Amino acid sequence: MRARLILEDGTVCVGKAFGAATETLGEVVFNTGLTGYQEVLSDPSYCGQIVTMTYPLIGNYGVNRDDFEAVRPFIHGFVVREHCDTPSNWRNTQTLDELLKAYEIPGISGVDTRMLTRKIRHYGTLRGMITTNDTPAEELIASLKESSLMIDQVSRVSTKSVFSAPGTGDRIVLVDFGSKHGILRELTKRGCDVVVVPYNVTAAEIRRLQPDGILLSNGPGDPKDVPQAIQMISEILGEYPLFGICLGHQLFALASGADTEKLKFGHRGGNHPVKELTTNRTYITSQNHGYAVKEDSIAGTGLEVTHIALNDNTIEGLSNQAKRAFSVQYHPEAAPGPYDSGYLFDQFLEMVAKAKGEKKHA
Template identity: 70%
Template structure:
């Protein structure tokens, strides 16, 4: 079956269809990873995007259930040079084709992905339509021009209810803006009692869970589309140690008075060099973002730049000069990509422990709430009971 990829500038790519039949509209982006296509497909940060893999052979090692970064794929389309239908890997349980069919995602192969990538690098990311229909190109273009890219990706991918991954050590509230499973794995490996909350959780709801620290997760889209999260972070800043990853990094910056803007084509891949300005050491990092904190917006805030991208000098890390809070633009949990930066989770736990040592007389938040006049609703009492466990 034939599939077509139509860009908003009129460029048309015609290739072979795989995955589901149908059509979808999204922002076309590229990822430079040689491996890790399954983790890319299941990264919630790609919600609303048609992903192009620059490595030419995709599907050769199949799909393994254990390698998912979320419960399902969220991409709006998948573009590859060569799609391998018969994987060769003892861990493979099924194919990329069957995965895309299961979740209604259109794929296209046998197109010039190098040309597509060069076009995106030159002109920037753009709106596109991926379709298996036989409609006239003029009709497709008319529909594409009339379509509007989504702005509610975070609410689409975030958990709808609170859940926990019990541990015996520090309680970390993970605010799910589209969190990858790797973040929970890294925290759980370190014994943390992880409580995952929805993206619209309020400061009071988080306080009632009595966290030792708060982790702001990665996620899709423009951070300015999540203003309620910025307000929540600003309210909790200084009250609890905070660690932001990717979208969480951008939201942390906004909450501190800095600004963000859209990049020309973003950073997506597992080979991005980042320089730690304190140690002067370079790390190879996994990244997936289309927005960045603006360098000229840091002046006048309490933010200190800790990391920069060695390629384009964009900001990759921040810390607060007064409060126990820091963030990075890249993914220390990797998956896919190198695990060079996993030490940041240890730094976060060290920050939590130091914060508690510096304030030994501070009672847990749950005890503070329990001492207040009895005005809690039934739901609040339920959350308080959980916080006291």
């Protein structure tokens, strides 16, 4: 079946439909990962987006039950150069096409993804749609220009109720803004007693759980669209050790008095170099975000920049030692090859242990 990817600037890409034969609207972005398409599809941070994979062959190792980062995908559409419908891997349980059909997600193949990526890099992210109908492109482009993208992604992907992953170690409250399973895995393998709470949890509700530390998860969209989370963090900041990841990093910055801005085309992929300023060491990181903390908004907030992106010098890490809080813009729970960034979870738990020791001897 013929499909079209239509962008608000008038670009029309004709290709072959796979996945669900439905029409979808979203922000068109690109991911530079060579592998990991299953993790991309199931990362809640992609809610509301149509993702273009820059690697030309996608689907060649199929889909398995173990590599999901959420219980279901929230992505709005998938764009590839070549879609493989005969995967070969010993863990494969279904094809990419079957996965997309099961969750009613449309895909389009046969698209010049290099051209599309260059366009996004030049003009920035664009509204787009994938459609299999025959409506004239001019009508669809006009509707795209008038359309609004969703702003309630976090409420869509966050847990609706509190649940726990019991452990014998420190009690960590994980605030779920669209958390990847990898974050929970990193905490539980360190023995933590994890309590997962919804994005709109209040400071009072967190206090009642008597945590040893708080972790702010990743999630989709603009951090300023979650004002209740900013308020909660500002109220509780300094009471417990705090670690923020991706959207959690941006919310921590906003709660501290800093500001955020939308990037031209964002960072999405598994090979982004980040420099840790205290050690001058470079880490290869996994990233997925469209917003960043504004450097000129840090002054007077008590925040210190700890990491920067070597591709564009944007802020990748913050710390407030007086408040026992820190954050990173990238994903330390992801392992795109190296496992180097896992030390951040150990650093967080060391901070928790130190805080508990000080409280005991107070």
